[in-house]
Amino acid sequence: MKLRVTFGQYRDMYQTIGETVDVAGVFSHSRYTPKKFMWKKRVHIVETITYVADIKNGQIPLRLYSVVSRGNVYRLEWNKNNDQWHLLEVWYEG
């Protein structure tokens, strides 16, 4: 585990993951909304989507979803070319 910030009274912690995850969501009104994802054999319910960003790696279209689940913030990446999902990083307050 990597600690990104550990000084002062705050101990906000961050972990780089980079693992493939399974995501279930709803496709409605031409928009996909992730509702839950499975990571480490555990289902995480998406409570809030805090940010969505469309980015590109070369010409590969990627969409980043930053979601809150049980107080932790997860950054999920959806590769629109191969429909693969990756969990990039997790932030949680220590």
Add this chain to the structure above:
Amino acid sequence: MKDECPKTMWVHVDINSYFATIIQQENPLLRGKPVGIIKSKGRTCIIAASKEAKTFGVTTGCSLKEARIRCPHLITVPAAFPLYLSATQRLKRLCTSLVPHAEMFSLDEAFLSLTECAHLYPDPHTFGSLIQQRIREELGEWVTCNVGIAESKLLAKMASETGKKGSITCVTGDSLLALLATTSFKDVCGVGWGLSARLQTLGVTSLLQISFIPDEQLIPCVGPFWAKELRAMSMGKDPDFLTRKRSASMKSVGRTITGRALCRDPRIIKQTLYNLTAEVIAKVREMRLAGRQIGVFLEGDGKRWGAHVTTQTPVKHTLEMFLFLYDKVQNEWIDQFPVIRFGVSLSLLTSQAHNQEQILPEWQKQERVEMAVGMINKKHGLFAVRSALLLGHSLIFPEVNGYLGDRQYYGL
């Protein structure tokens, strides 16, 4: 719109503490806390600070050590450049949906012309509120912006720069003189610290004072160009660089990077220059351009060296560009000082459609290699296929910069 409204009307939108605000929007755990943005993990320069951190005196350019003295609870977070670029693209789309003419001035600033559609809104302030609301809807509830509205871009930008966070400031006849008299030069677009210092020698600290300085004093101090520009600015008119139409095509593509520490290893210097060259060529080829002037510069240990070469024919191959610039490095970089900052550029760009393909077999072979690599990297990501020279090298990927140098490449 009321009758007293001026003929032209510009709206300047400036997102507050952009880099930090977007990160706080993404991560609710960071909201309301002092956040300092660093370029990447291990870096020691604050490139942006959140609203909360600014209240402790943490500013852009502050060293991490200094920032921690001012704000012991500062949370440092690496920048997320792809997120910023995505937000800017959304901001651009939003602005163009509201007015017929909108232009991005930098990553977090936009100018909107309200002249053509002023009649659609009861007053400029209502339009300011609308854009603030739409930005919150589009980018998130944590994202706030300053809005400045005035007859010229200069005044609109000054108004938003000097306003409180999240404010809407309309510059009218009454407030114009006060704005010109009270705004310090650091908040005036185009007046840098050098020009500001020269004006200080005349006792000038605000734009309004320039109106009272005769040309006999002003021209020897700042030169004829700036004397004319400052004279216009002192009356609230736009200087040349704010009215000039942007060129339709890019003139040059460059890339610089500051390393983590001084580098003396020739192999790493070579790899870094090749990496930057590959990025420049990838961008140039994507825009279907080719360039004739190749530049390189190195900086470190208080020294700086740079050189350029102008070629007969346009260059659009990584190896070709690299060989030109590395030849300069090997033969003309005499000092061999330790390097911390690297830069390469390709200028005198022209459209590939106007350039004749070369018939030399070696050039044709290189072109086929570039095309194949380009196609694979488009499908699998930049640097998925790369030169063996970059093996074992920590890859440097493209990053958007604050002043949007590559706006055409990013479609802004």
